[in-house]
Amino acid sequence: MRQSKMLIPTLREVPSEAEIISHQIMLRAGMIRQLAAGIYTYLPLGYRTLRRIERIVRQEMDKSGAQEIHCSALQPMELWEQSGRASAYGPEMMRISDRHERQFALGPTHEEVFTTHVKNEVRSYRQLPLNLYQIQTKYRDEIRPRFGVMRAREFVMKDAYSFDASLEGLDMSYQAMHDAYHRIFTRVGLNFRAVDADAGAIGGEGGSQEFMALSEIGEDTLAVCTHCSYAANLEKATAFYVPLELQSAGLSPTKEQVSPVKVATPGKRTIEEVSSFLSVSQEQLLKTLLYEADGELVAVVIRGDHEANETKIKNVLGVGNLELAGEAARQKYADLPVGYVGPIGLSDLGIRVLVDRLAASVFDAVVGAGEVGFHLTNVRPGIHFNIDQTYDLRNVVSGEPCPNCQSPLEFYRGIEVGHIFKLGTKYSSTMGAKFLDQDGKEKVIEMGCYGIGVTRVLGTVVEQNYRDDAGLVWPMSITPYHVQLIPVNANDQVQQQIAADLYERLLAAGIDVLWDDRDERPGVKFKDGDLIGTPLRITIGRLAGEGIVEYKDRRSGAVDQITWQDALTRAIDQVKSGIMRQGNEGEGRI
Ligand code: ATP
Ligand code: MG
Numbered sequence: 001m002r003q004s005k006m007l008i009p010t011l012r013e014v015p016s017e018a019e020i021i022s023h024q025i026m027l028r029a030g031m032i033r034q035l036a037a038g039i040y041t042y043l044p045l046g047y048r049t050l051r052r053i054e055r056i057v058r059q060e061m062d063k064s065g066a067q068e069i070h071c072s073a074l075q076p077m078e079l080w081e082q083s084g085r086a087s088a089y090g091p092e093m094m095r096i097s098d099r100h101e102r103q104f105a106l107g108p109t110h111e112e113v114f115t116t117h118v119k120n121e122v123r124s125y126r127q128l129p130l131n132l133y134q135i136q137t138k139y140r141d142e143i144r145p146r147f148g149v150m151r152a153r154e155f156v157m158k159d160a161y162s163f164d165a166s167l168e169g170l171d172m173s174y175q176a177m178h179d180a181y182h183r184i185f186t187r188v189g190l191n192f193r194a195v196d197a198d199a200g201a202i203g204g205e206g207g208s209q210e211f212m213a214l215s216e217i218g219e220d221t222l223a224v225c226t227h228c229s230y231a232a233n234l235e236k237a238t239a240f241y242v243p244l245e246l247q248s249a250g251l252s253p254t255k256e257q258v259s260p261v262k263v264a265t266p267g268k269r270t271i272e273e274v275s276s277f278l279s280v281s282q283e284q285l286l287k288t289l290l291y292e293a294d295g296e297l298v299a300v301v302i303r304g305d306h307e308a309n310e311t312k313i314k315n316v317l318g319v320g321n322l323e324l325a326g327e328a329a330r331q332k333y334a335d336l337p338v339g340y341v342g343p344i345g346l347s348d349l350g351i352r353v354l355v356d357r358l359a360a361s362v363f364d365a366v367v368g369a370g371e372v373g374f375h376l377t378n379v380r381p382g383i384h385f386n387i388d389q390t391y392d393l394r395n396v397v398s399g400e401p402c403p404n405c406q407s408p409l410e411f412y413r414g415i416e417v418g419h420i421f422k423l424g425t426k427y428s429s430t431m432g433a434k435f436l437d438q439d440g441k442e443k444v445i446e447m448g449c450y451g452i453g454v455t456r457v458l459g460t461v462v463e464q465n466y467r468d469d470a471g472l473v474w475p476m477s478i479t480p481y482h483v484q485l486i487p488v489n490a491n492d493q494v495q496q497q498i499a500a501d502l503y504e505r506l507l508a509a510g511i512d513v514l515w516d517d518r519d520e521r522p523g524v525k526f527k528d529g530d531l532i533g534t535p536l537r538i539t540i541g542r543l544a545g546e547g548i549v550e551y552k553d554r555r556s557g558a559v560d561q562i563t564w565q566d567a568l569t570r571a572i573d574q575v576k577s578g579i580m581r582q583g584n585e586g587e588g589r590i
């Protein structure tokens with residue numbers, strides 16, 4: 001393509017609204033423009049790259065045996081009522097009504113729609129398994145759209161849904177998607193890790209994994225074992241734990257032997273303040289957090305040096321909504337004072353107390369006294385306050401033992417680019433998607449669902465492939481153009497002729513070329529080239545008269561002066577092998 005004919009509106013200035021590098025680069029390179037908060041238009045360069053990513057997704061999905069369909073983004077609200085998610089999905093769902101006041105959702109996801117079609121079309125086990133997918137626009141009224149296309153209100157998702165006759169079948173469908181995702185993220189050139197994940201609002205009991213692109217700007221924290229293959233989202237990562245009996249072996253004091261001692265801690269509310277005031281370690285303090293869980297007050301007791309894990313707490317309680325209790329809720333129950341609440345006496349107020357496993361094993365703990373300005377010392381969990389059962393309620397911390405092999409865990413930041421779930425019968429049972437098995441018995445279909453944020457992948461590739469010293473360098477597999485041709489002087493006949501020859505021959509070899517034929521200063525062309533990210537650059541300059549051009553591999557930084565004919569063959573080889581090589585990179589490059 002001749003650059004003079006293209007709409008590539010590059011910007012010199014860093015747009016003030018863009019906080020992260022990929023958002024800045026995508027705006028500066030003229031790939032995208034924002035139309036409204038979280039709503040973007042993909043300009044030629046951005047759209048071209050997006051289509052290349054979609055192509056890889058499509059190829060790998062088809063290879064896995066999945067079939068592409070295309071659904072409407074508009075979904076009748078009744079479907080969401082049937083699945084029971086109409087209200088559960090909350091304000092993130094964009095709702096509209098037609099001229100007859102019929103309610104529709106602009107689809108945030110399509111479990112209901114796919115389940116409905118399969119319910120209507122599938123009767124017999126002979127029609128299973130089935131995996132259907134689409135690449136389509138999704139709408140979510142994100143509370144905080146940000147980071148450009150990473151968290152948008154309109155975005156492209158590849159969503160697939162598998163339908164199986166048995167749990168073993170579901171396991172196979174899930175594994176096939178896991179493997180396809182692995183190939184997709186490898187081919188698009190991401191550095192990623194698959195991690196165990198919480199199933200969240202989409203639900204399902206069977207398990208779920210997220211594909212995380214490693215990046216400092218990632219919103220998720222990953223706990224990865226330094227030794228074995230254990231890797232989990234922090235929301236999900238299980239805390240290693242030695243059972244209580246072992247820890248307290250030989251120590252079973254009775255109530256009579258010790259009693260809590262009330263000590264004044266005036267104005268000391270935080271863990272740091274109380275621990276330094278009383279000269280006790282944070283590990284010895286127990287904090288009692290009050291939550292409203294689906295409207296009910298619940299107390300959570302964890303060690304002072306730990307953070308509560310709200311996903312785990314939600315799962316233990318089986319609630320959808322969990323928030324730290326506000327003033328009103330505290331007042332309803334004896335005006336529980338912030339910073340001084342302790343576990344003793346809470347059950348008498350009808351408040352359920354959940355105790356973390358490690359908190360339960362703290363010997364001689366310090367807890368809030370339930371009275372402003374006081375704490376209790378010498379408190380023995382299970383003796384001075386009742387513990388029916390203990391749970392894993394905290395975030396693991398970096399360096400603590402892996403739950404599998406007890407080697408230290410390391411933390412990374414990650415961007416979630418894909419998520420796979422075993423749904424089981426969560427949707428098929430509520431929506432009545434059934435089939436007749438070999439014996440003519442009616443059974444409920446086992447489902448899985450599998451999403452890739454296609455537009456988020458685009459932003460993530462930019463984020464991972466930008467270097468301050470080299471600019472953006474696209475992976476060969478998805479670059480909008482493989483080679484950029486830059487004749488330094490637009491009026492030099494020899495330079496123009498070599499550029500034209502190279503252009504024709506590269507195109508004939510199936511290479512995508514961006515020919516910067518604009519009458520601009522060389523500096524401008526090079527700057528735009530760095531923004532656009534083309535991996536190979538052939539500059540035709542001073543030595544054009546001798547048939548010599550400058551060949552630059554922008555990823556390695558290597559620059560060579562070679563004949564234009566050598567540049568041609570080298571570019572063809574490098575593009576072809578570069579696309580193939582992408583297959584050897586990918587997961588595990590931590
Ligand atoms: P997140 O935790 O980032 O909000 P999610 O759990 O809501 O993601 P899913 O419902 O699993 O996401 O959607 C499948 C994929 O779609 C995600 O893995 C992500 O890559 C992408 N995605 C989700 N929300 C957005 C968004 N607002 N903008 C762009 N991509 C998104
Ligand atoms: Mg979300």
